[in-house]
Every structure is written in C-alpha cells, then in structure tokens.
Amino acid sequence: MTLSRSFFRRPFTGLLPLFLGLGAATPVLAQAPFAGLEELFTPPKGYVVQHTSQPLTMDGNLQESDWQKAAWTTDFVDIEGAKKPLPTYQTRVKMLWNDSTLFIAATLQEPQIWAYQTHHDDIIYKDNDFEVFIDPDNNAHQYFEVEVNAINKIFDLYLPKPYRDKGDALISWDVAGLRSGVAINGTLNQPQDQDKSWTVEMAIPLKAVRMGFPWQPPTEGTLWRINFSRVEWDTKAEGDKNVKLQDAAGKDLPEHNWVWSPQGVINMHYPERWGYLQFTRQANTTWQMPQAELRKQYLWLVYYRQQEFRKKTGKYAATLAELKIKPQTTVGKQANQLQLAATPYQFTATITAAGSAAIRINDEGLIETLKP
Structure with missing residues (x-):
C-alpha cells in the first residue's frame, strides 16, 4: 500500500545467521555500526525469470x-x-x-473473496489486494507501483523518490499497454460461503516502466529490483457484505501486510529492501547476490545513520567518525574505502575498491554506480 509509514523498529535475534549464510562477502551485522538496524540488512530474495516465446493469455488461469x-x-x-x-x-x-513484456502471476489463498473498489485508480488497498513494486534501474528512485483487487481494478502510480525523501506519487501515471486478468476459485462478495483462492495475471510492457529516459531491453543477467505485497483485512460477515473489524474506538483494525521479500519495516517504500529480479535466456541459471550489491550495504548504513543523526541534531554528520563508521571495510576478500562529503544539509557517501566501479549514495537515497 502507498501510505508512508517509515520508522525504525527494535532489532531482533536470529538475523546474523541469515546474512552469514550468503558467505564472507556480506556485512557482519554483529559489528557495532549495524547495531539496531539488523532488520534493514537481512538479504533480499532473488528470482531468476526465464524467457518465453509462448503467447500468454491474461485470464488468471495459467494454463500455458x-x-x-x-x-x-x-x-x-x-x-x-x-x-x-x-x-x-x-x-x-x-x-x-x-x-517486450514482463509477465507476473500470483495466487492468493483466500476464504472470503470480496472487492468494493470499482474504478481505475480507486484506492485499491482499501480492499484486499495484490501489489507490484518495480525499480528497473536499481537506484531506489524512479520506481513504479501497480495494485489490483479481486475484480481486476487497477491502481498504478509512479514515484520519483520514496515518501521518506519527500517524494510524492504521480497517480495520473498509467502503465501504458498493461493487460491483466483475475480468476476466482470461489464466489465474489458472498460472505456466507467459503472460497479458496484468487489468481492474478498481468503483462507489464517493459517500455512502460520508464520515465524520462531511454528504454533498453534487458540483456542476459540484467537486474531489476522488485517486490510484491498483499494487503489483507480482518473482516466479518454483515448481511451480504464483508465488513472490516474495528477496535473499541471504532477504527478499522490495521491491515496485514504480507510480502515476498521482507522489508524489515512496515513500509513498502524502501526500494533498497526489495528483492532482485534477474533476467535470463539460459536454463538452469541460479541466483547469486552480486558483489556490487553487497558493497551497497555500507552506503545504506551511512544513509540510515545520517538520517538518525539529523533527527537528533538537526544536521548531517560531517565525518564518518561521528556516525561511528570506519572508513575501511572488507567485502569478501576485497578491501573497500568509504568516503563522506557533507554539509549540514546534504551529503554524499562513496565506496571504492581497486578494480571495481565506485558507487555513491546521496542524502535523498539515490544510489549510483559511477563510470570510471
């Protein structure tokens, strides 16, 4: 859902083994610089998407x-x-x-299938819904969101940057050429019976998820960032309607947010926390986290610590030492150097390593790989 609810949560145990499971090339979260932020550094999931030449009908049946x-x-x-x-x-x-197209199919187990938002660009997450988030440049800016409910009504929007960085959604943007379909295994808006599931199928033109810059088709190994969310409301039957449960004050109970790759925070608008989509034409290709993505974790560490520092002091830290982050770090067997350039109102952090491209992040969370 698109509500901006960004805040850090208390750390919890059990995350370190997940990161170490990726190998020695991952940040060691037991180190003091990561303390309290562990939930934002669990490894995102990856999916290798296979190429197809078969015509696919967007009807939700997935019979091809x-x-x-x-x-x-x-x-x-x-x-x-x-x-x-x-x-x-x-x-x-x-x-x-x-x-030309990314095809997505999702199956949602559901004993009560209902939907009451009936127009394009209605606030679809007021219903139970399925949501897609795509960042084709993997820069945490210029990303896209598509929501759909059980009657195939679409809410699509573009965000130049996350809400936390003072971004604002462009709801008038539409996915040009989007095709979608929903198949229901059960009944719609009949709360007295029990349903089984609903399935969403959508075809997103690759050219459509671009804004103001040239389109280039994916090549072998191209990486996008992607995540999926399901909004689920607690309801009860009242007559012929499903009605949301409320608390003692008469407010709707909070929705459940279920996702493919966990965000670590109740906010889908942390694009750096989304999973990875790797394009391939080769059979038996397996997902492996690229070294560059592991190096970026240290830039996100600087970003999060700078936001905390500014919240406490009203300005950004001028040095890494003020953030208690060492400038030298090892990613895998590769020595890396962190550099910070900051004023009270802006900053950039850069990570460099011999033989690798430098990567930079700024105070708005824009992350870029620099050309040599």
Missing part, C-alpha cells in the same frame, strides 16, 4: 505450458520478517518475460 514450468517464489511472509508470525493464508508468485 511455460507457466506450468515457471518456478514459484517462496511463500510470502510478514512485511517485518521473521519477528512476526507467518501469514494466515498462502501467497506466491511466478514470472516470465519476453522481449
């Missing part, structure tokens, strides 16, 4: 043979990750692509 062969993601988890219980109902996704 290439859909049958495509791998499902792992089941969705709570948006905050392992500290919260597993979702009540299963959600999972599979994807395919061709030279």
